[in-house]
Amino acid sequence: xxxxxxxxxxxxxxxxxxxxxxxxxxxxxxxxxxxxxxxxxxxxxxxxxxxxxxxxxxxxxxxxxxxxxxxxxxxxxxxxxxxxxxxxxxxxxxxxxxxxxxxxxxxxxxxxxxxxxxxxxxxxxxxxxxxxxxxxxxxxxxxxxxxxxxxxxxxxxxxxxxxxxxxxxxxxxxxxxxxxxxxxxxxxxxxxxxxxxxxxxxxxxxxxxxxxxxxxxxxxxxxxxxxxxxxxxxxxxxxxxxxxxxxxxxxxxxxxxxxxxxxxxxxxxxxxxxxxxxxxxxxxxxxxxxxxxxxxxxxxxxxxxxxxxxxxx
Amino acid sequence: xxxxxxxxxxxxxxxxxxxxxxxxxxxxxxxxxxxxxxxxxxxxxxxxxxxxxxxxxxxxxxxxxxxxxxxxxxxxxxxxxxxxxxxxxxxxxxxxxxxxxxxxxxxxxxxxxxxxxxxxxxxxxxxxxxxxxxxxxxxxxxxxxxxxxxxxxxxxxxxxxxxxxxxxxxxxxxxxxxxxxxxxxxxxxxxxxxxxxxxxxxxxxxxxxxxxxxxxxxxxxxxxxxxxxxxxxxxxxxxxxxxxxxxxxxxxxxxxxxxxxxxxxxxxxxxxxxxxxxxxxxxxxxxxxxxxxxxxxxxxxxxxxxxxxxxxxxxxxxxxxxxxxxxxxxxxxxxxxxxxxxxxxxxxxxxxxxxxx
Numbered sequence: 143x144x145x146x147x148x149x150x151x152x153x154x155x156x157x158x159x160x161x162x163x164x165x166x167x168x169x170x171x172x173x174x175x176x177x178x179x180x181x182x183x184x185x186x187x188x189x190x191x192x193x194x195x196x197x198x199x200x201x202x203x204x205x206x207x208x209x210x211x212x213x214x215x216x217x218x219x220x221x222x223x224x225x226x227x228x229x230x231x232x233x234x235x236x237x238x239x240x241x242x243x244x245x246x247x248x249x250x251x252x253x254x255x256x257x258x259x260x261x262x263x264x265x266x267x268x269x270x271x272x273x274x275x276x277x278x279x280x281x282x283x284x285x286x287x288x289x290x291x292x293x294x295x296x297x298x299x300x301x302x303x304x305x306x307x308x309x310x311x312x313x314x315x316x317x318x319x320x321x322x323x324x325x326x327x328x329x330x331x332x333x334x335x336x337x338x339x340x341x342x343x344x345x346x347x348x349x350x351x352x353x354x355x356x357x358x359x360x361x362x363x364x365x366x367x368x369x370x371x372x373x374x375x376x377x378x379x380x381x382x383x384x385x386x387x388x389x390x391x392x393x394x395x396x397x398x399x400x401x402x403x404x405x406x407x408x409x410x411x412x413x414x415x416x417x418x419x420x421x422x423x424x425x426x427x428x429x430x431x432x433x434x435x436x437x438x439x440x441x442x443x444x445x446x447x448x449x450x451x452x453x454x455x
Numbered sequence: 456x457x458x459x460x461x462x463x464x465x466x467x468x469x470x471x472x473x474x475x476x477x478x479x480x481x482x483x484x485x486x487x488x489x490x491x492x493x494x495x496x497x498x499x500x501x502x503x504x505x506x507x508x509x510x511x512x513x514x515x516x517x518x519x520x521x522x523x524x525x526x527x528x529x530x531x532x533x534x535x536x537x538x539x540x541x542x543x544x545x546x547x548x549x550x551x552x553x554x555x556x557x558x559x560x561x562x563x564x565x566x567x568x569x570x571x572x573x574x575x576x577x578x579x580x581x582x583x584x585x586x587x588x589x590x591x592x593x594x595x596x597x598x599x600x601x602x603x604x605x606x607x608x609x610x611x612x613x614x615x616x617x618x619x620x621x622x623x624x625x626x627x628x629x630x631x632x633x634x635x636x637x638x639x640x641x642x643x644x645x646x647x648x649x650x651x652x653x654x655x656x657x658x659x660x661x662x663x664x665x666x667x668x669x670x671x672x673x674x675x676x677x678x679x680x681x682x683x684x685x686x687x688x689x690x691x692x693x694x695x696x697x698x699x700x701x702x703x704x705x706x707x708x709x710x711x712x713x714x715x716x717x718x719x720x721x722x723x724x725x726x727x728x729x730x731x732x733x734x735x736x737x738x739x740x741x742x743x744x745x746x747x748x749x750x751x752x753x754x755x756x757x758x759x760x761x762x763x764x765x766x767x768x769x770x771x772x773x774x775x776x777x778x779x780x781x782x783x784x785x786x787x788x789x790x791x792x793x794x795x796x797x798x799x800x801x802x803x804x805x806x807x808x809x810x811x812x
Contacts (some may be wrong), residue, residue: 144759144766147755156768185540332664339662
């Protein structure tokens with residue numbers, strides 16, 4: 143019994159809401175966590191995101207004889223190009239000049255370099271009057287409208303449970319949920335997660351720094367990464383590394399890239415107020431995925447570019 | 456006639472000490488000579504206001520004097536009550552049942568057990584006061600005569616939290632647009648902070664990710680380490696804040712920016728923080744245990760089952776519905792009037808007259 147200002151309240155409408163959320167799937171997991179009480183052991187605490195990334199880069203460099211030149215498909219122009227050129231030169235000379243003894247600092251530089259490389263492609267700065275247009279162009283709502291149609295096609299083309307890193311939009315998300323294929327949906331943006339929660343949809347918050355430590359992929363057949371524009375290099379590398387380690391055989395990793403690169407570049411701008419937007423080069427991402435053992439296929443659905451990575455083992 | 460008040464511990468901010476101070480001020484206003492004594496005193500201010508309990512011994516034999524003993528934990532100075540020839544009054548603030556502490560600290564559990572065991576020894580007193588009806592009933596159940604028992608509610612010292620200053624660090628944290636859920640009180644096993652964390656976990660994960668739980672109060676470490684383990688397990692990160700014992704300015708800041716006050720406590724003799732939350736216009740959700748329903752009266756939200764999903768939905772409803780929120784706050788303000796200085800003075804004076812007759 144619950145009393146509000148001394149009067150017993152009718153709980154029926156609240157029970158309906160609880161049931162509605164339970165049917166949408168998140169209740170069981172949280173109820174289990176809460177029900178487990180405080181007797182459960184503390185989980186193993188992992189390394190910081192950066193240490194993890196450094197280690198993975200170190201492993202990769204050792205494995206591949208340290209070759210960090212951007213792939214052939216990668217080109218840069220304009221103001222950003224100068225910066226990228228310098229960075230590339232620094233990276234390569236760093237590798238060849240015996241920097242391997244100082245791997246920690248080198249790895250840090252690599253990480254910053256990759257970030258700079260992706261930002262370097264944002265070389266066209268828009269005029270002041272276009273800022274509103276730009277914030278619309280890079281807004282989630284615009285991207286989500288694109289994802290909605292795309293997600294249906296992906297559902298048809300794949301099998302098994304889906305995990306979203308970066309929520310694709312309420313419309314698309316509901317479709318996945320209706321098909322009974324949603325395993326987990328997470329996002330790093332608190333406001334976005336709250337929007338989904340308010341629509342009685344299961345969504346959880348994940349810190350960007352924790353992306354490399356997600357342990358929810360064991361039963362996942364399709365890992366879908368959306369809103370790449372909001373991810374930095376460390377986080378993207380963390381996701382790829384996690385996908386390599388955790389995804390079961392025959393599973394797929396999808397990266398949603400949005401419209402044609404040329405079109406994006408036209409609209410490219412330093413995103414006002416909300417940090418930088420990373421415009422990822424398609425060939426570069428494909429290369430990163432291949433490095434992690436995925437067979438990459440470039441797909442275009444309704445004008446939206448997607449990278450589909452399959453692992454065969 | 457002098458009035459002597461003896462406590463186990465005197466410290467600024469705790470409910471027992473505040474009650475002793477409130478009585479002290481009223482009696483001084485009646486031109487009576489008053490003293491407060493304690494076995495231990497916390498801080499410079501407390502040392503100025505209270506004397507060591509050994510100082511009382513010289514007044515033991517005065518039959519004209521009045522001795523008020525505040526009983527809240529076992530303390531050797533209760534013997535002063537037994538051997539004193541003063542007229543004697545017991546004020547019972549309740550003692551947490553030992554079972555709550557047994558898994559964590561046997562010594563504290565023993566203190567609690569002994570504190571309850573000695574209750575019948577106070578039977579020689581002339582008047583037995585509980586700070587709530589719940590406490591008065593416990594006194595009667597312990598064998599003290601019902602016809603000499605009464606209720607003297609606590610006079611909450613709300614002004615101390617109402618200063619203009621605020622804690623800039625806390626203010627910055629609180630004003631980030633998140634829904635702030637607050638609990639104030641010592642982090643002890645009877646407060647069931649683990650239940651609070653579980654409720655918050657559900658609310659945060661399922662209903663409102665833009666929320667945080669703030670726990671302000673001294674930390675009882677064997678218990679707190681288990682709470683940390685739970686918070687870690689549930690991955691609550693910086694959405695759960697343990698502030699430890701904080702000063703009045705910081706506490707005032709917490710109340711000022713809190714959206715809700717939550718209590719899952721399973722044993723309370725009165726629960727002053729409920730009234731503090733009332734005074735800051737913070738809607739209170741409290742588990743119905745001990746004296747909590749009595750303190751809440753016809754205000755706030757009182758629940759008998761810890762149904763996290765249901766409570767979370769209700770929390771969200773109150774958060775988003777301005778009208779319900781206002782209804783709760785209005786009822787809480789009304790309830791607060793029952794604990795005004797005037798009604799406390801009136802009650803104290805009627806008890807005094809009863810004693811003098």
